[in-house]
Amino acid sequence: MSKFKAFFLIFLGILLCISLAQKSIVLRIAIHSDFDREGFDAYLNEYSKLHPEIKFEKEVVPFEEYLTKLLTDHLAGNPADIYHIYSLWGVQLVRDKILSDPPLNVIYDVRKNYHSVAVRGATIDGRVRGIPTEIDNYCLVYNKALLKEAGFNAPPKTWKELIDMGKKLTKYDARGRITQYGFVYLAGWDSAVVHPYLSLVYSNGGKFLSNDNKKCLLDSPEAIEALEAEVQLFKEKITDLSGNVFDFPNGNIAMMIMAPWIENNLKTTMGDNFKNVGVAPIPYMKKPATLLYTWFFMVDSKSKYKKEAWDFLMWFSSDIQKNKNTTRLGDYLVEKVGAIPSRIIDQQNHPEQLYDQFTKTFVEELKNSIAEPNIPNGAKIKTILMNEIVSAWKLIKTPEQALKDAVKEINKLLQ
Amino acid sequence: MKVEIIWIFLFLLPVIIFYIILVFFPIFFSFFVSFREWNMLSSPWSSPFVGLRNYINTFKDQIFQKAFLNTLSFSLAIIFIGIPIALFIAILLTKVKKNTFWRYVIFIPAISPPIAIGMIWMYLFDPTYGPINLALNFLKLPELEWLASPKHAMLAVIIVGIWSSIGLNSLIFYAGLQDIPQIYYEAGKIDGANAWSSFFKITLPLLKPVTLFILITNIINSWQVFDLVIGLTGQKLATPGGPANSTQVVVLYMYQTAFRFLEMGKASAMAFVLFTILFIFSCISLLSMYKGGFENV
Numbered sequence: 060m061s062k063f064k065a066f067f068l069i070f071l072g073i074l075l076c077i078s079l080a081q082k083s084i085v086l087r088i089a090i091h092s093d094f095d096r097e098g099f100d101a102y103l104n105e106y107s108k109l110h111p112e113i114k115f116e117k118e119v120v121p122f123e124e125y126l127t128k129l130l131t132d133h134l135a136g137n138p139a140d141i142y143h144i145y146s147l148w149g150v151q152l153v154r155d156k157i158l159s160d161p162p163l164n165v166i167y168d169v170r171k172n173y174h175s176v177a178v179r180g181a182t183i184d185g186r187v188r189g190i191p192t193e194i195d196n197y198c199l200v201y202n203k204a205l206l207k208e209a210g211f212n213a214p215p216k217t218w219k220e221l222i223d224m225g226k227k228l229t230k231y232d233a234r235g236r237i238t239q240y241g242f243v244y245l246a247g248w249d250s251a252v253v254h255p256y257l258s259l260v261y262s263n264g265g266k267f268l269s270n271d272n273k274k275c276l277l278d279s280p281e282a283i284e285a286l287e288a289e290v291q292l293f294k295e296k297i298t299d300l301s302g303n304v305f306d307f308p309n310g311n312i313a314m315m316i317m318a319p320w321i322e323n324n325l326k327t328t329m330g331d332n333f334k335n336v337g338v339a340p341i342p343y344m345k346k347p348a349t350l351l352y353t354w355f356f357m358v359d360s361k362s363k364y365k366k367e368a369w370d371f372l373m374w375f376s377s378d379i380q381k382n383k384n385t386t387r388l389g390d391y392l393v394e395k396v397g398a399i400p401s402r403i404i405d406q407q408n409h410p411e412q413l414y415d416q417f418t419k420t421f422v423e424e425l426k427n428s429i430a431e432p433n434i435p436n437g438a439k440i441k442t443i444l445m446n447e448i449v450s451a452w453k454l455i456k457t458p459e460q461a462l463k464d465a466v467k468e469i470n471k472l473l474q
Numbered sequence: 475m476k477v478e479i480i481w482i483f484l485f486l487l488p489v490i491i492f493y494i495i496l497v498f499f500p501i502f503f504s505f506f507v508s509f510r511e512w513n514m515l516s517s518p519w520s521s522p523f524v525g526l527r528n529y530i531n532t533f534k535d536q537i538f539q540k541a542f543l544n545t546l547s548f549s550l551a552i553i554f555i556g557i558p559i560a561l562f563i564a565i566l567l568t569k570v571k572k573n574t575f576w577r578y579v580i581f582i583p584a585i586s587p588p589i590a591i592g593m594i595w596m597y598l599f600d601p602t603y604g605p606i607n608l609a610l611n612f613l614k615l616p617e618l619e620w621l622a623s624p625k626h627a628m629l630a631v632i633i634v635g636i637w638s639s640i641g642l643n644s645l646i647f648y649a650g651l652q653d654i655p656q657i658y659y660e661a662g663k664i665d666g667a668n669a670w671s672s673f674f675k676i677t678l679p680l681l682k683p684v685t686l687f688i689l690i691t692n693i694i695n696s697w698q699v700f701d702l703v704i705g706l707t708g709q710k711l712a713t714p715g716g717p718a719n720s721t722q723v724v725v726l727y728m729y730q731t732a733f734r735f736l737e738m739g740k741a742s743a744m745a746f747v748l749f750t751i752l753f754i755f756s757c758i759s760l761l762s763m764y765k766g767g768f769e770n771v
Contacts, residue, residue: 127733130514151736155515234611236602246622247712300622300717301601303709439735442713446537449718453624 177401180353243302592705650684
């Protein structure tokens, strides 16, 4: 009987401890692998120390699988609380009520304190849907050493100059294969094909879509000329489809068009040779222009801890650190991710990093940047456009035919 | 007797539940979804009913047409090139006395993951540094751009597909050849049959059941090609099936339609179109080869 009493007392004691223990909240935050850098966990731990009842569970997914993960999580009824999404995906997610509406203080803070393009990126159907994070535009990234070797002291300013310089920078082996590329793309990656092309369309005075986003305008003469300008690179054998922007650190690529987040990748892989990397505005056709895309943090509509999730995101993105006059998210984006932050105070107070050899031109080109439109079926539209552009590059279709075919399919999706 | 039947049913129950949940329910759900416009973000039960629109759009879809033709050419190459090569290798194996080592070597592709095979061949096919083009150059043959060109990319996929199918097919043929009693060949020799007549009049007819099995499994596997194409064409961040959809295949396009473009209804319709195609091809194979084997000797 005494043994029974002892067990009963122990059992009561355990029940008492459980009931007295603070209610613990676990916030699940899902990010893609390129956003997960050293130091992210430190912010999560810092917040947990300030709010002991909140713990974090971080899920890291390769970028190419990120949207699929979000969908399958939601389908399984087990979504993460916080996601970091590419703005282009936002339209469909809003229409299917995946995003929870931010509280008014978040909306107010975003509208007041963020760069206008970032606010536009996080605005869908007229409402702010999340907290903007990074702004990514495109510039010409070039190898200074290769240019100097070929007798060039400065990068090209116009597209015609790029073609002329490309011809001199490209080298071939005895079999006629390119061993040093004057310029590369990455065929098969929709952003690497479509974004530089759209930048050139804007530079040539063309437009991607009508003002109401219901009609694709890439069959205009300006858009066709822009694609013909790109095809010239292939006709002159300055590049081919074997070229890959991720091979730039190998030192056999003279020029490419890329976004600022490539900086950390280049620093890590190039080591001392990183000093040879130069950045310039995209060589223009009629006027300087570049495309810009954005990301934002969102809270899932099925999250049980929406308030806690928004509170964390506000702390991370808007709490100004007194000693630095920056936010933690701003520090993380600039110092670890290598991206341009969206909050104006972060752009102003990271002069060393944002105005360094690499990022400076990206920041200066914000004035010439045109935001990628948030449209439904955005991923499919980009894939259609990518495939038609590549068909033109490989001379399977003329640029005019490729763009007409693209416009036909894209208009079906827009309408 | 009744008690026995109840016990049989109880023992079979876990398997029945397994099949209902993991096989029959997904098939019927997929069939249900194929008549709906569903993007996986909302409830499938409340998604709009669109009738046959997904099926009509599937057949009208130019990319699906391209994927269909690519998959058809891949399948025909496996059947009319891969299977004869496998049979030839199996016959060679029977001529080699101590063939254990060669059987292991030939079987390697069968045990290698298709993604790994794809990634390794991607480097072999590199137009500048790949050994295949170096070998072609050495032999004074024209070099191709392989996976970097929409004209040659599907050819590269087919070559790898044939290579990876040979291992398993050869060993199955080898087992089938081992089962043919020598007395038939001896009787044939006595009647004046040479090597070719023995092959066509004895070996092939008696191998029909094995050939039928290999034919049907290869038809099904070739039409379901997916991870090999991803391994070959899906380098970092690149959308597999390129360049410009030149290596797009039915299952890959189905996956992209469902999970990239969020058109689950259309993807389900594609799945049933594929099922119908495989069913027809399998029936044709069965009907054309149902007679054969030892029962007809």
